[in-house]
Amino acid sequence: MPMLRWVAVWRRNLRVWRKLALPSVVGNFGEPLLYLLALGYGFGAFVAEVQDMPYLMFLASGIVCASAMNAATLEGLYSAYVRMAVQQTWEGILATPLSVRDVVLGEMAWTGTKAVINSAPILIVAAALGAVHDVSALWVLPVMLLLGLCFGAMALVVTALASSFDFFMYYSTLVITPMFLLSGVFFPLSVLPAWVQGLAQGFPLTHAVAVARPLMSGQPLEAPWGHLAVIAAYGGVAVIWAVWLLRRRLLR
Amino acid sequence: MSGARGLPLPPSAAAEAVVRAAGLTKVYGGIAAVNGVDFTVERGECVGLLGPNGAGKTTLLRLILGNTYPDAGALEVLGLPVPARAGEMRARLGVVPQFDNLDPDFSVAENLRTYGSYFGLGRAALAARVPALLDFAALTERAEAKISALSGGMKRRLTLARALINDPELLVLDEPTTGLDPQARHLLWRRLRELTVAGKTLLLTTHYMEEAERLCDRVMVMDRGTILASGSPADLIRAHIEPQVVEVFGAGADAWLAARGAGQVERSERVGESVLCYVREERPLLDALAAEAGLRFTHRRANLEDVFLKLTGRELRTAS
Ligand SMILES: Nc1ncnc2c1ncn2[C@@H]1O[C@H](COP(=O)(O)OP(=O)(O)OP(=O)(O)O)[C@@H](O)[C@H]1O
Ligand SMILES: [Mg+2]
Numbered sequence: 001m002p003m004l005r006w007v008a009v010w011r012r013n014l015r016v017w018r019k020l021a022l023p024s025v026v027g028n029f030g031e032p033l034l035y036l037l038a039l040g041y042g043f044g045a046f047v048a049e050v051q052d053m054p055y056l057m058f059l060a061s062g063i064v065c066a067s068a069m070n071a072a073t074l075e076g077l078y079s080a081y082v083r084m085a086v087q088q089t090w091e092g093i094l095a096t097p098l099s100v101r102d103v104v105l106g107e108m109a110w111t112g113t114k115a116v117i118n119s120a121p122i123l124i125v126a127a128a129l130g131a132v133h134d135v136s137a138l139w140v141l142p143v144m145l146l147l148g149l150c151f152g153a154m155a156l157v158v159t160a161l162a163s164s165f166d167f168f169m170y171y172s173t174l175v176i177t178p179m180f181l182l183s184g185v186f187f188p189l190s191v192l193p194a195w196v197q198g199l200a201q202g203f204p205l206t207h208a209v210a211v212a213r214p215l216m217s218g219q220p221l222e223a224p225w226g227h228l229a230v231i232a233a234y235g236g237v238a239v240i241w242a243v244w245l246l247r248r249r250l251l252r
Numbered sequence: 253m254s255g256a257r258g259l260p261l262p263p264s265a266a267a268e269a270v271v272r273a274a275g276l277t278k279v280y281g282g283i284a285a286v287n288g289v290d291f292t293v294e295r296g297e298c299v300g301l302l303g304p305n306g307a308g309k310t311t312l313l314r315l316i317l318g319n320t321y322p323d324a325g326a327l328e329v330l331g332l333p334v335p336a337r338a339g340e341m342r343a344r345l346g347v348v349p350q351f352d353n354l355d356p357d358f359s360v361a362e363n364l365r366t367y368g369s370y371f372g373l374g375r376a377a378l379a380a381r382v383p384a385l386l387d388f389a390a391l392t393e394r395a396e397a398k399i400s401a402l403s404g405g406m407k408r409r410l411t412l413a414r415a416l417i418n419d420p421e422l423l424v425l426d427e428p429t430t431g432l433d434p435q436a437r438h439l440l441w442r443r444l445r446e447l448t449v450a451g452k453t454l455l456l457t458t459h460y461m462e463e464a465e466r467l468c469d470r471v472m473v474m475d476r477g478t479i480l481a482s483g484s485p486a487d488l489i490r491a492h493i494e495p496q497v498v499e500v501f502g503a504g505a506d507a508w509l510a511a512r513g514a515g516q517v518e519r520s521e522r523v524g525e526s527v528l529c530y531v532r533e534e535r536p537l538l539d540a541l542a543a544e545a546g547l548r549f550t551h552r553r554a555n556l557e558d559v560f561l562k563l564t565g566r567e568l569r570t571a572s
Contacts, residue, residue, distance in 0.1 A: 008369045016357040088353035094319055095347040096370035096418075097339045167279070251320050252280075 005098050009106020013111070025121070032122040035063055036129060039186070039221055051188055053217045057133075060126035061213040062185030064119045064140060065147060069205050071118035072111040072148035076155025077168045090250060101249045108152045108239055115148020116141055126216070133218025142211045146228060149209045150235035157238050160245035163196050179205045184213075188211065204234045266274050268295035269328075270422050271316060276325035278311050285311040288325065295421075298444075300453040300468035302461070302556075304564050309457040310350055313424050317347060330422060334453040336543045343371060345413035349367070350426035350457075352407045354399045360410055361386065361395040361549055364417055371418040383429070387400040388443065389413035391462030405436030412443060422448065425456040428465060439476070441467060461557040475564045485556050493528035494518050497514060501526045501548045508547060516540055521561060528561075 017024070023024035050058040083089040090103050123140060126132050158171045182189075182196060183205035189197050200206045207227035214221040271293040278286040285308045293299050297331050314320045316329055318338020322554040327334045330343040355363050364382045373381070386392045389409040394402065402410065408428065415423060428444070429437045444467055448454055458464055464471050465485045481488055489495070498517075500508065505527045509520060516537050517529040531537050534551050541549050 005370075005372070008372070011369060012355075014367050087356055088351070089355055091349065092353040092355065092367070092372055095317060095345075095349065095371075096367070096368050099339050133507065166539075171485070238275040 006102040006105035006109065008098065009093065009103055010109040010113070011212075012246045013107070013110040017114075017117075025117075028118050029121045029165050032067055033125050034064055036060055036122070036125060036131070040131070051213075051219075053219070054131070056129060057126075057131040057187075058213070059186065060129075060131040061140075061185075062209055063214040064122045064126070064144065065205060065208040065212050065218070066180055066185045067120040067122055068144040068208070069151045069176070069179065072115040072151040073155045073172075075111045075114045076107070076152040077162075077171070078165065080111075080156060080159045080198060081165065081168075082163060083107075084250075085162075087141035094250060100250055103242050104153075104156060104239060104243045104246060108149055108235075108242075111152020111155065112145045112148035115144050115151070119144040123216075132216050133187065136218075137216045140215050141213070143208060143228070144213050146231050146235070147204065150204050150231045150238065151183055153235045153238035153242055156242040157245060158236065160242055160249055177199070179203045182206075184209045204231045207231055253500045256501045263541070269293065270295050270297075270330060271455065272328045274326045275313075276312070276315060276540060277321045277323050278308075278315060278320060280311075285424045286315060286322075287571050289474075289477070289479050291472060291482065292478060293422075293453060293455055295453055296448070296451055297470060298456070298468050300464035300471040301457040301474060302459075302464055302471055302560055303457075307474045307564075309474060310426055312474070313426050313455070313457065316424060317342065317345070344416060344421050346418065346420035347413050348408075348411050348423070348428050349423040350430075352411050354410060354414070356399045359398060360391055360402070363399065363410065363430035364414055367414045368417045371529040373417070376472065380479075381419075385413040385416060386550050388416070405432050405439070408432060408436070408440060409443070412440070416447075420452070422453045422455070424459065425454065427457050427459065430459065437463070459557065461555060461560060465556050472561060473563050479565045481559070488559045489542055489554050489556065492559045495554050496531050496534040496551065497554050497558060498531065498534055498541070498551050499526050500529060500541065502546070504544075504547050508544060512540075522562055528558070 036056065036059065040059050043059070044055040047055045049055065088160045093103055094100065120141060123132065123137060127137070154175075155171075158168065162168060182192065182200050183203050185198070185205070189200050189206070192200070207230045211221070211224045213219070269292045271291070273292070274290050275288045276286055277288050287308070289312065301312065308466075311320070315322055315327060316334065318329075318335035318341065321335055329338075329341050330344050332338075334341055355366060358366055364385055365378050368378045368381065382539055383392070386395055389406075389412065391406060391410060392405065393411070399407065399410075412425075412428065415425075418556055422461050425444075429440050429553070432440065441463070444454065444456075448467075453475070454467075468485065470482065470484055471488065473480045473488075481492065483491065502525070505525075506522075509527050513527070513529065514520065517531050519530040521528040521530075529537060538549075538551060541547055
């Protein structure tokens with residue numbers, strides 16, 4: 001099955017993760033719980049309702065998306081860079097029938113998986129705090145998979161260009177942090193100046209929040225396919241670019 | 253890359269060529285690391301690639317793996333064009349890289365299993381092969397050890413075992429014994445011998461002439477991207493070097509060579525503190541040297557190292 005060779009790369013990463021799964025899952029629950037409790041109840045005391053829903057519910061749907069983005073980004077930057085440049089794991093893999101494309105697809109699939117692994121606990125915590133409307137909120141998980149694939153592929157482009165870990169600071173500061181703050185995670189985009197709102201429409205995270213929020217709050221879901229298409233387009237372009245860049249870098 | 257398809261390969265004389273290269277070239281920054289090499293490796297052969305640092309050995313091996321695109325020339329490995337069908341070819345190839353790249357996230361046995369999964373080997377196939385390979389690498393007791401807990405020799409043996417996980421027809425080994433102590437080297441030599449006896453084709457690089465003489469049916473001497481000579485160690489010695497070497501040491505060696513020695517030897521080379529004198533008949537020279545006061549000297553038969561020194565030059569090149 002040459003088309004599915006990349007699965008071996010995904011499975012390798014899954015096996016490594018499983019060795020440390022328990023502490024990392026505890027961390028996955030702990031941090032978002034703190035965010036939800038501190039910000040949700042803290043701000044929630046001032047702003048009872050946002051967009052006709054409790055602030056805690058508004059925030060929870062945003063945090064789910066932001067943590068999926070962060071998990072996929074960290075995996076695609078630092079962990080992937082270690083495998084590429086420090087451990088030479090990819091060099092080893094490229095001496096087998098696998099190609100650079102297989103490595104990229106396997107790594108990207110793993111970033112998507114990490115996004116789901118990290119965002120699912122928040123969904124559970126949110127449900128326990130009453131910040132989820134009904135069981136259809138589970139549809140958020142496939143959306144987080146798509147979002148993770150998208151940000152994972154984007155991170156792999158950056159990794160392919162990086163000459164050291166320091167390079168990642170530019171991407172975090174110039175790309176990830178603005179998205180984290182301006183995609184409607186913490187407050188509605190409508191309070192921002194019009195030009196910032198326009199800019200935010202170019203962020204994949206904005207479109208993920210636009211789909212996840214109705215799914216978790218039970219409000220009507222309008223035109224989700226458009227939003228999902230934007231995320232898929234970013235991911236699609238990024239993965240092709242990452243394969244091209246990494247071929248150039250690894251097969252010099 | 254387009255050039256790689258343009259140049260036709262000559263029809264191979266032997267039907268069983270495992271590697272066939274014609275005009276193979278790889279250029280880095282205007283300098284040809286591999287410069288139009290032509291060679292074949294026959295099935296079942298053990299071929300040694302010798303050359304000073306920077307000669308282009310690793311680059312040539314990476315071309316064979318299909319891990320870098322040639323700038324010109326044509327290459328066929330295991331009957332498949334490379335790099336066009338390199339993935340398919342690598343399913344039947346084993347690789348020991350110059351620098352270990354074992355997976356530090358896994359134990360010894362997990363390294364073998366994970367590597368096997370890249371070849372699409374399932375649980376059952378791995379359950380049969382992994383214990384046998386651990387045994388081959390003398391690492392059965394260390395199966396659950398972390399990679400960081402292994403010695404250099406153990407890592408090298410594990411890397412060799414890993415390269416055999418797919419039962420390859422051709423093994424490519426880049427300096428398999430560099431950095432190993434004599435015991436570890438001997439164990440690895442024994443394993444490589446077993447593999448050639450089992451009918452595997454081996455292509456290895458080394459800086460140890462003794463290793464090449466001992467293991468290889470044929471050696472290729474490479475320098476500055478080109479293959480300077482190719483043949484069995486004995487043939488190369490016969491073709492390039494007078495059979496006897498008298499090494500003259502010490503302060504008086506130069507003066508002796510200038511005054512009287514040059515007339516008594518066929519050829520001489522200065523290597524560091526000593527003068528290497530190449531002769532067909534050693535007796536007259538040894539008698540003459542015995543009559544000189546204060547000169548130390550030894551006699552030995554010419555070996556592959558002498559061929560290597562003659563072909564690649566003696567001075568350390570700072571450029572490479
Ligand atoms: N990826 C690369 N980018 C630029 N130059 C390279 C690259 N790989 C090799 N070279 C150059 O090509 C030449 C041959 O290098 P190569 O590693 O093939 O030598 P080698 O014979 O394996 O040497 P050694 O015995 O030290 O391992 C060197 O001059 C090296 O600097
Ligand atoms: Mg080398």
